[in-house]
Amino acid sequence: MxxxxxxxxxxxxxxxxxxxxxxxxxxxxxxxxxxxxxxxxxxxxxxxxxxRKTISLPSELNYLREFYPCPDISPFCTFYHYYHFxxxxxxxxxxxxxxxxxxxxxxxxxxxxxxxxxxxxxxxxxxxxxxxxxxxxxxxxxxxxxxxxxxxxxxxxxxxxxxxxxxxxxxxxxxxxxxxxxxxxxxxxxxxxxxxxxxxxxEELPLPDLSDFSLNNYQFQKKPLYFITTSRGCPHQCTFCSAKSTFPIYKKRSVENILEEIKIRYKQGYRVFDFEDDNLTFFIDDMKKLCKLIIKEFPQNKIRFLAMNGISYLHLDNDLLLLMKKIGFTDLNLSLVSSDESVLRSCHRPHTVKKFTQIIQTGFKLKFNMTAYQILGLPHESISSMLTTLIFLARQPVLIGPSIFYLAPGSKIACQFSPLKEKDFFLARSSAMAIETKHFSREDIYSLFICTRIINFLKQFDINTSLNNLLLSHKTSNKRINIGLEILRKLIYEKKLHAYTGKQFVELKKFKWEIFYKLFSRLKFITSKTGQKIFI
Missing domain, CATH: 3.40.50.280 (Cobalamin-binding domain)
Structure with missing residues (x-):
């Protein structure tokens, strides 16, 4: 057979x-x-x-043409072409x-x-x-x-x-x-x-069999990449997550079992390991033990670890972050969701902003590259609350990862809506911006999404200065940065956002100036990844 x-x-x-x-x-x-x-x-x-090849936009997404009207090569680009990958x-x-x-x-x-x-x-x-x-x-x-x-x-x-x-x-x-x-x-x-x-x-399952693929079939920065899972499921009950429909019970492997897998894959030639767990560090002492064993087992700087699926900052501390840095972690993907404690409670999320701030401070001292993820458009969250989270993250030495909310089949929050149909399954993607409520419109979410791009653009400047000085006097040979600065000047002086096609500027009429104004009038300053500040 x-x-x-x-x-x-x-x-x-x-x-x-x-x-x-x-x-x-x-x-x-x-x-x-x-x-x-x-x-x-x-x-x-x-x-x-x-x-990939370009294909026609599906009819269910025709409403997005007004939001993604043209090709855009600016730093604030969203989407345009629809592809078959x-x-x-x-x-x-x-x-x-x-x-x-x-x-x-x-x-x-x-x-x-x-x-x-x-x-x-x-x-x-x-x-x-x-x-x-x-x-x-x-x-x-x-x-x-x-x-x-x-x-x-x-x-x-x-x-x-x-x-x-x-x-x-x-x-x-x-x-x-x-x-x-x-x-x-x-x-x-x-x-x-x-x-x-x-x-x-x-623990009794054999290691994944990748014999149908060459070592270089999946790579990260031109090095062989291997996905590893130390656990299945998550003990938390976040209402927007559907993980429990597949893994209703959280289960984990022993530290020794995990280390043996890493050793085997290292001998096979893998040098980058991505932990794909939903909650990698829930048992924090076990993670510390694993890190210590990896330090003893492998040459320094010969192996790299990632957690592209994200790490729960609730289950991190200073000692673990130091150990993770030593074994080859360079990046932290941290899911904040919201800085509004009432929103976190409504999502049944046990995380706190205080804990997040502590982890960011330690991560910055250890020189991690950090991205913090905010969900835009949770059904019960207001625009004001989303703006407050965006301002909070703008002031931290992190990049902002905006994740536009969608209804995930199998999640608890999906049960609060009418039974999902096939069209809802299809629209379960961030780029669809499918959810609107009495609290916000699609234009609001679209504008907030682009505002995160604007903030991240400003976070790349490794200088202490004001936004006004940056826009008036900054010079660079980087064409894309110059385009971004020109678009920002237009946005501030004309109150209109533009895309840049490579030949001309095109106004993005669905962008709401009011959202940008509310954000930047409250912002005061933006902190770069290196801790420099741009004052607004």
């Missing part, structure tokens, strides 16, 4: 190129190899290394058919890209009519909606290793699918979802 596991292409305004390693599929392959060694498994990544659907299907699989598994991680997975499944069925299984985070949140597709035969929701292996056993045996945990299947034109049962203990 041969199983093909697929990472499908996606379509969007942008992609996150460095976070494409299909580690979930690699875990599945390794588990099958361990428990069902007679089954051949191959992973095909149809997203990475296939380039990855292999052509038909070509991918033909490639799969050439493998002569008996079963196919397709990953649907993000709700906004479920259509691409179903389109690929449709094309596969035309040339390779074998059973198709769908799994991944979106399937875990909305299993029935995916199972109802005519191109999908089975779904696995929740953790996938044990359910997939039990399903494959049934394919080899009596096909009693009702005995497979976490499985959705079809019978007599009816849909069935079997109860969930616990997965194999995380």
């Amino acid at each position: 041969k199983l093909i596991l697929i990472q499908p292409p996606i379509q969007d305004f942008y992609e996150t190129k460095i976070r494409l390693q299909p580690i979930g599929l690699a875990y599945l392959k390794a588990a099958i190899k361990k428990f069902l060694p007679n089954i051949t498994v191959k992973i095909l990544d149809f997203h990475q290394n296939f380039g 990855g292999a052509d659907f038909k070509q991918a299907a033909e490639k799969i058919a050439q493998e002569n699989p008996d079963i196919i598994g397709i990953s649907i991680l993000f709700s906004s890209y479920f259509r691409e997975a179903l389109t690929l499944a449709k094309e596969i069925k035309k040339v390779c009519p074998v059973p198709i299984i769908a799994g991944g985070s979106h399937v875990s949140a909305e299993p029935l909606s995916i199972l109802q597709s005519p191109w999908i035969d089975f779904v696995i929701y929740g953790e996938g290793e044990k359910p997939l292996i039990e399903l494959l056993k049934q394919f080899q045996g009596n096909k009693q699918f009702e005995q497979v945990p976490n499985l959705g299947f079809k019978k007599n034109n009816k849909f069935f979802l079997n109860p969930k049962k616990p997965n194999y203990p995380f």
Whole structure:
């Protein structure tokens, strides 16, 4: 029996190129190899290394044309072109058919890209009519909606290793699918979802099998990159997060087990390790122990660690930050969400602004490159509250990572809205700016988003000066910086924001001057990444 596991292409305004390693599929392959060694498994990544092509903007996003009206090469650019990232659907299907699989598994991680997975499944069925299984985070949140597709035969929701292996056993045996945990299947034109049962203990799972990819297939700054997960799930209950639909219980691996994985991958040639945990440092003492063991085990400056999925600042302290710096962490991605304590409480988020400030101060002393993430457009948050958070972050030695809120299927906050439909799944992306409330409009969120770009632009200047002096007297040979300064001058004196196409300035009519004015009239100063200040 041969199983093909697929990472499908996606379509969007942008992609996150460095976070494409299909580690979930690699875990599945390794588990099958361990428990069902007679089954051949191959992973095909149809997203990475296939380039991109411009495609038409989907009709559901036509309302964005007014917000993204032209190409923009300025420092404050948003989006314009809509792309297909990855292999052509038909070509991918033909490639799969050439493998002569008996079963196919397709990953649907993000709700906004479920259509691409179903389109690929449709094309596969035309040339390779074998059973198709769908799994991944979106399937875990909305299993029935995916199972109802005519191109999908089975779904696995929740953790996938044990359910997939039990399903494959049934394919080899009596096909009693009702005995497979976490499985959705079809019978007599009816849909069935079997109860969930616990997965194999995380510690007992074999290391992800990446044998289908070369060492250089996934890189960070031209060095081989390896995704590592020390835990699954998160003990917190943040209402905007859907992680618990896949991992309802937080589970972790031992420090010794994690270190052994790093040692194995280092011998294989990996030099950059990205922790993809939802809450890497929850057990802070274990993380300290891991850092100390890494310091003993590996040569200094020969290995680099990242946590691109973010780190909970609630579970950091001065000692741990120092250890993380020593083992090769250079960047910290910290999710503030909001500086409004009432907003944090409403999100069931136990974090505090006081703790965040302490971590930022220590991180600055240790010379970390820090990015702090703010959610723009939480349904219950006001414009005033969002502005207050933006002002707070502007005064910290961090870059601001704006994340525009969207309804994540499976999240608690999504339950406060009408039942989500397929269009809502498609719009579950920041670039869609899909959510408006009585507190704010789409124009407000768009304007706040661009304001974060303006602040980050000013944070790059490593000088103590005033904004007025910067705009009037700063000279540089950097064309893009000069464009940014010219746009800021126009914004302040004409009260209009412009894009720059490379040939001309184009007014962005959806940008609200009032938002910019409210922000900068309260701002007083902006702190750069190096601690310098630009006074407003």
